[in-house]
Amino acid sequence: MFDTNLLKTFLAVVDARQFTAAGTILGISQSTVSQHIRRLELACGRPLLERDTHAVSLTPDGAVLADFARKIIDASRQAVDFFAGSAPRGRVRLGISEEITLTRLSALLREIGQAHPLLSIELTVGLSSALFQKLDGGGLDLVLAKRPAGDDRGIVVHRERPLWIAHQDFRLGAGDAVPLVIYPTSSITSSLAMEALVNAGRAWFVACSSESLNGLRAGTLAGLGIMAQSRLLLGDPEGQLVAIGPEAGLPELGAFDFVVVGRSARMSGAIGTLADLIVEKSPALWP
Structure with a gap:
């Protein structure tokens, strides 16, 4: 020994x-x-x-x-x-925004499981705005997602400026109306895209909508239009999704923060332990 x-x-x-x-x-x-x-x-x-x-x-x-x-x-x-009875245990209802599933999320969850085997994580993946609503309604204990505009809660773990993304063969002239591929319901990235286009006086229309990120990705890969999304979407195995260049004359998109937030500012027990681990490990999620 x-x-x-x-x-x-x-x-x-x-x-x-x-x-x-x-x-x-x-x-x-x-x-x-x-x-x-x-x-x-x-x-x-x-x-x-x-x-x-x-x-x-x-x-x-x-x-x-x-x-x-x-x-x-x-x-x-x-x-x-x-x-000693001090090992964190119990169920934590964790909400994760869809984009984060494209990161090293599985590695993070594995590390959490190895460090705290008595923790049970009930995972919900969805739109950031929907996750915040569920958190406020008591349906989640902890959220790692994009922070809605005007909301100052949470600990910032990553700041990102989304990109205009399209299929590599898609072409858009500087004066063309912009065909958007967006969520049909309120979302942070869709709001950023529409606000930027309106402020720039650029015409746009909804070419494709989907409730899921995979649906938006499919519509964009099909060449139906363009989307404003995280650069994580550029990690397509076949390299078909690309950032749109300046020749399209598209306006700059604002930035958003990914945050870790609980139902209250003071988190303890299993929820606090999980929140601390996510804050510590989250920077490694993004390349």
């Missing part, structure tokens, strides 16, 4: 790449750090670190142990939390 104290010292050295810095982080002396590493290498029967006058690096066996050590310490912490 590996002593978790030795493993913690080992990981501190791995992360700091110096014995002295690792000792400072842990609040122990450099000689104690050296003793811990020596005891760990004796337990493994193999050298774990390569030392020189400037820094410390991992041997191949050390790299393997570092991976094991992180898992052992994480499992030990989860076990302590569980039996």
